[in-house]
Amino acid sequence: MSLTSIRAALDARLEAFTPALSIAWENMAYKPAANAPFVKVDLLPARTENPSMMGADAGTDLRRMRGIYQLLLNYPNNAGPGGAAVKADALVAHFPRGLSLVYGGVTVRVFNTPSIAPHFNDGSWYVLPVSIEYQADLYS
Secondary structure: OHHHHHHHHHHHHHHOOOOOOOEEOOOOOOOOOOOOOEEEEEEEEOOOEOOOOOOHHHOOOEEEEEEEEEEEEEEEOOOOOHHHHHHHHHHHHHOOOOOEEEEOOEEEEEOOOOEEOOOEEEOOEEEEEEEEEEEEEEEO
């Protein structure tokens, strides 16, 4: 349930971005409109950590879930980098370091300023990655 809550919290924040984005959700069918930019979303969980035993005998063990909320901005090739770069900067501002999001009793934190990686080309698309590192601490 915790991974579901993490994804839901981050997805809800992305859906609140204005102006609205055309979004290709993970593992969902999506056909982009001709020459219309869109963002592809992937949740990339990392290894779960157990930073302390915090009273494991009493049933309060700490589980830390980290990962990357990966946004791939897809813009038509041969249109220059400007549109994608402006949108990437806006998404970085929309997911600031320290942002806390809550869903299903799970608090998800953005623990670093999001990173914009070098672009790559994918068929007829210029793709600019924006990586948002998240963390959620869960007690059991």
